[in-house]
Amino acid sequence: MKMGLKINGEFKEFDVDPSTTLLDLLREAGYMSVRRACDTGTCGVCTVLMDGKPVLSCAILALSADGHEITTVEGLKDDEDFQRLLDLFLSEGVDQCGYCNPGFLITAYAMKRELKNPTDEEIKMYLVGNLCRCSGYVGQMRALKKYLGVEE
Amino acid sequence: MQWIRGTDESFEKILRGGRMREVGRSIKKIDGYGIATGSPAYTDDLMRDALIVKVLRSPHAFARIKDIRIDEALKLEGVECILTYKDFPRVRITRAGQGYPEPSPYDKYALDEYVRYVGDEVAVVAAKDEKTALKALELIEVDYEILEPVLDFEKSEGHPSIIHPEGADGAYDPSRNLAAHFEMKVGDVEGVLKECDVVVKERFYTQAQAHVMMEPHTAGAYIDYQGRLVVISSTQVPFHVRRILARILEKPIREIRVIKPRIGGGFGGKQAIHGEPYVAMVTLKTGKPSKIVYTRKEVFESTYTRHPMRIDITLGATKDGKLRAIDMEVLSDTGAYGEHALTVLMVSGSKALPLYNKVDALRFSGKVVYTNHPPAGAYRGYGAVQGNFALESAMDILAEKLRMDPIELRKMNMIREGETSPVFKIMGEGREGTEMFIKSCKLEECLNRGKEIVNWDEKRKNKKKYRGVGVAIAMQGSGIAKIDMASATLKLNDDGSFNLIMGATDLGTGSDTILSQIAAEVLGVPVEKIVPYSSDTDLTPFDTGAYASSTTYVSGNAVKRAAEKMKELIKLEGARKLGVDPEEVEFDGERIYTKDGKSIKLDELATLLYYTENQKQLCATESFVGDESPPPYMAGFAEVEVDVETGKVDLIRYVAVVDCGVPINPNLARVQMEGGLVQGIGMTLFEDVRYSKDGKLLTNNLMNYKIPSRMDINEIIVEFVDSYEPTGPFGAKSVAEVGIDTPPAAIANAIYDAIGVRFTKLPIKPDDVLKAIKSKG
Numbered sequence: 001m002k003m004g005l006k007i008n009g010e011f012k013e014f015d016v017d018p019s020t021t022l023l024d025l026l027r028e029a030g031y032m033s034v035r036r037a038c039d040t041g042t043c044g045v046c047t048v049l050m051d052g053k054p055v056l057s058c059a060i061l062a063l064s065a066d067g068h069e070i071t072t073v074e075g076l077k078d079d080e081d082f083q084r085l086l087d088l089f090l091s092e093g094v095d096q097c098g099y100c101n102p103g104f105l106i107t108a109y110a111m112k113r114e115l116k117n118p119t120d121e122e123i124k125m126y127l128v129g130n131l132c133r134c135s136g137y138v139g140q141m142r143a144l145k146k147y148l149g150v151e152e
Numbered sequence: 153m154q155w156i157r158g159t160d161e162s163f164e165k166i167l168r169g170g171r172m173r174e175v176g177r178s179i180k181k182i183d184g185y186g187i188a189t190g191s192p193a194y195t196d197d198l199m200r201d202a203l204i205v206k207v208l209r210s211p212h213a214f215a216r217i218k219d220i221r222i223d224e225a226l227k228l229e230g231v232e233c234i235l236t237y238k239d240f241p242r243v244r245i246t247r248a249g250q251g252y253p254e255p256s257p258y259d260k261y262a263l264d265e266y267v268r269y270v271g272d273e274v275a276v277v278a279a280k281d282e283k284t285a286l287k288a289l290e291l292i293e294v295d296y297e298i299l300e301p302v303l304d305f306e307k308s309e310g311h312p313s314i315i316h317p318e319g320a321d322g323a324y325d326p327s328r329n330l331a332a333h334f335e336m337k338v339g340d341v342e343g344v345l346k347e348c349d350v351v352v353k354e355r356f357y358t359q360a361q362a363h364v365m366m367e368p369h370t371a372g373a374y375i376d377y378q379g380r381l382v383v384i385s386s387t388q389v390p391f392h393v394r395r396i397l398a399r400i401l402e403k404p405i406r407e408i409r410v411i412k413p414r415i416g417g418g419f420g421g422k423q424a425i426h427g428e429p430y431v432a433m434v435t436l437k438t439g440k441p442s443k444i445v446y447t448r449k450e451v452f453e454s455t456y457t458r459h460p461m462r463i464d465i466t467l468g469a470t471k472d473g474k475l476r477a478i479d480m481e482v483l484s485d486t487g488a489y490g491e492h493a494l495t496v497l498m499v500s501g502s503k504a505l506p507l508y509n510k511v512d513a514l515r516f517s518g519k520v521v522y523t524n525h526p527p528a529g530a531y532r533g534y535g536a537v538q539g540n541f542a543l544e545s546a547m548d549i550l551a552e553k554l555r556m557d558p559i560e561l562r563k564m565n566m567i568r569e570g571e572t573s574p575v576f577k578i579m580g581e582g583r584e585g586t587e588m589f590i591k592s593c594k595l596e597e598c599l600n601r602g603k604e605i606v607n608w609d610e611k612r613k614n615k616k617k618y619r620g621v622g623v624a625i626a627m628q629g630s631g632i633a634k635i636d637m638a639s640a641t642l643k644l645n646d647d648g649s650f651n652l653i654m655g656a657t658d659l660g661t662g663s664d665t666i667l668s669q670i671a672a673e674v675l676g677v678p679v680e681k682i683v684p685y686s687s688d689t690d691l692t693p694f695d696t697g698a699y700a701s702s703t704t705y706v707s708g709n710a711v712k713r714a715a716e717k718m719k720e721l722i723k724l725e726g727a728r729k730l731g732v733d734p735e736e737v738e739f740d741g742e743r744i745y746t747k748d749g750k751s752i753k754l755d756e757l758a759t760l761l762y763y764t765e766n767q768k769q770l771c772a773t774e775s776f777v778g779d780e781s782p783p784p785y786m787a788g789f790a791e792v793e794v795d796v797e798t799g800k801v802d803l804i805r806y807v808a809v810v811d812c813g814v815p816i817n818p819n820l821a822r823v824q825m826e827g828g829l830v831q832g833i834g835m836t837l838f839e840d841v842r843y844s845k846d847g848k849l850l851t852n853n854l855m856n857y858k859i860p861s862r863m864d865i866n867e868i869i870v871e872f873v874d875s876y877e878p879t880g881p882f883g884a885k886s887v888a889e890v891g892i893d894t895p896p897a898a899i900a901n902a903i904y905d906a907i908g909v910r911f912t913k914l915p916i917k918p919d920d921v922l923k924a925i926k927s928k929g
Contacts, residue, residue, distance in 0.1 A: 033190025097660025
């Protein structure tokens with residue numbers, strides 16, 4: 001079935017099988033920051049922004065995203081605020097194996113736009129769906145607090 | 153063997169004097185930006201156009217395939233190839249990625265007529281897409297002769313059902329379901345125990361923890377333009393994969409190339425072959441590229457787990473706290489295949505017992521049994537975490553019996569710098585070990601500092617209700633002495649930069665970065681001048697791979713040697729150009745110069761060497777094998793609050809004070825430690841493994857197998873004490889595994905301090921806590 005998405009600001013058309021997930025579509029289209037990890041919508045690795053809000057691309061059928069705006073890390077690379085987040089994150093050394101990084105970063109980027117002066121608990125709650133088995137949680141918190149300008 | 157302290161004092165001075173330029177600096181991981189922003193980096197990213205390989209897996213815990221019919225599946229449009237056990241050479245292997253000769257038994261075929269656990273491989277399909285492959289799996293018809301499974305590891309030895317009825321080369325006694333066995337003793341344990349004033353005897357159980365690396369196991373294969381088989385794999389052990397594949401496929405090693413791209417975590421779970429033989433055979437048969445990406449369910453059910461263990465431990469001490477005897481008896485469950493069976497068993501003793509090296513008598517005995525559960529394999533800690541839980545819990549019980557402070561009891565009995573333990577020589581990994589005198593051990597400093605941070609004395613004395621603090625100490629190793637070999641090559645480029653080409657396998661730890669820092673330090677160049685490339689069996693020299701906490705120490709020493717050799721070559725060529733003797737020149741990373749003012753810049757020399765004068769390629773390759781495996785040490789402190797209404801244990805704070813020698817990159821060392829601790833916390837409090845009565849793993853996805861999330865983790869404090877390991881590169885030891893060892897015992901000890909209930913079985917779940925509180929009254 002034919003459908004269209006605005007991905008990272010660029011309108012693209014696709015012909016998809018109705019069972020295709022947004023994750024599969026994005027990977028097939030070459031967006032390698034979008035990664036598959038858990039198959040059950042539990043880990044947050046495949047997170048992208050849909051109309052500015054973080055969604056799990058593995059849990060959304062491509063067709064139901066028809067006409068929407070999708071942002072992946074590839075589309076945020078040149079965003080100044082995203083670069084700042086990325087730099088703080090990498091400087092802390094918490095990228096580790098890297099596999100969950102894009103999903104985490106994009107969720108943190110969205111959080112900054114949604115929460116004003118969040119508490120530790122609010123930060124953790126917002127990101128609770130982003131699992132990291134290298135378990136860089138405390139280091140990620142160090143980077144996040146700098147990013148959000150929240151006092152240690 | 154005599155040890156003189158400070159054999160490498162010159163380095164120590166340089167480091168302390170702040171003259172290190174690259175070592176000790178928390179630079180960013182060199183691959184971090186690309187990975188985080190979606191550059192194609194992982195196996196699946198690099199294998200875009202390939203046949204999709206799927207595996208038909210056994211629904212039975214133990215069965216023999218009587219008949220398998222693939223005709224209908226083959227007729228399906230888009231199916232390119234179907235493999236059954238008839239398609240592989242009848243060669244028995246071990247999938248465990250270890251040195252050679254392999255210490256694990258040859259008890260597995262790539263595909264077999266027997267299936268030995270729910271999830272074992274039955275057949276392999278390759279199709280044009282995933283949908284077709286999955287449909288084809290449904291069309292394969294299999295007649296099974298269902299056999300009686302062995303699902304209780306305590307009943308496996310001598311069970312009438314024999315899991316490997318055809319035998320297993322290298323297994324201890326497969327006719328009695330015994331994969332491995334080991335015994336050792338020093339002194340007369342029974343005699344000494346009889347003389348002891350206080351004896352503690354306890355039984356502990358640990359579970360089959362799952363690795364849950366975020367990147368599922370993935371492998372791809374293609375035939376290159378020379379007709380050679382190329383395998384890209386998310387593996388920790390590319391060279392072992394090549395060797396094992398050669399055996400499975402009955403091909404010469406030279407006809408196989410294994411490439412390790414970026415890896416999304418391994419933790420031991422990728423220290424083996426998993427999907428590689430299937431894509432390799434599919435590609436050999438079809439001539440087409442193929443790939444397999446494990447589903448999360450497959451990662452849980454059909455790869456590896458930690459070896460579950462039952463550990464009986466007896467400690468004997470005098471009334472004033474001198475530990476006199478340790479007796480440890482282990483029963484380990486290796487599941488369907490004996491991968492890492494013997495070595496994990498031995499490490500459960502060899503990385504626990506030397507902590508208390510002053511005993512008069514010592515005994516370790518252990519058996520590893522086969523069961524019809526998913527195979528256990530390597531997992532961060534590798535037995536040490538199991539052994540540590542038993543030993544360090546028992547030490548706490550002993551301290552209470554003696555009415556001693558647990559920290560003081562440990563300090564009285566623990567190993568110290570300059571000392572040794574008979575265990576080092578007796579117990580290696582799968583064979584005899586090597587004698588070792590400890591050249592760096594700051595356990596006392598670790599304990600003192602941790603005690604201070606958690607405010608131990610105050611908290612133990614003026615106790616708050618349902619709150620408690622607990623401690624455990626731990627050790628690991630740095631590579632496997634006299635077995636693990638690493639090598640590295642440095643190549644000078646015409647702009648004065650260097651390629652660092654090494655077999656060391658960065659699986660997300662940051663080893664490419666820290667090894668570049670080591671090379672840069674030796675050469676005196678900024679780390680940006682080092683271009684690392686790791687793990688490709690065609691292009692890089694050998695390295696055993698990323699396991700056994702080896703990379704910083706073993707690969708790091710190889711890189712250091714290669715860089716030293718390169719430095720000599722540069723001085724030699726520089727002197728030739730300047731027309732002086734090599735002894736007369738110095739190299740400062742930028743220039744080769746003499747005292748009387750002659751000099752040439754490195755990039756100028758490099759360009760001359762490439763294109764005009766005395767032309768040659770400067771290349772230095774060096775190797776390293778450790779004569780010993782210096783242990784990193786640490787003290788872990790847990791502070792908990794138990795909710796007696798719900799049984800939930802709240803881990804308020806975890807403090808880790810660590811002696812890993814000199815951290816090459818403090819940030820990367822710290823996150824390794826934090827990650828190890830969190831995985832250990834998960835093992836202690838959350839990660840439950842359940843099977844159905846037929847042996848099917850029920851906890852096979854991330855919804856019902858809970859790993860720690862950021863909500864579960866409160867304060868974690870990691871500090872490194874000042875330490876310098878003379879045999880390590882720039883004083884470094886390992887840091888990868890030791891972090892996972894202390895949480896089980898430290899948390900169990902803290903819970904005991906909080907509510908007076910001793911937990912001896914992992915994980916410690918709220919319902920168990922509640923039950924225990926109720927039965928205690």
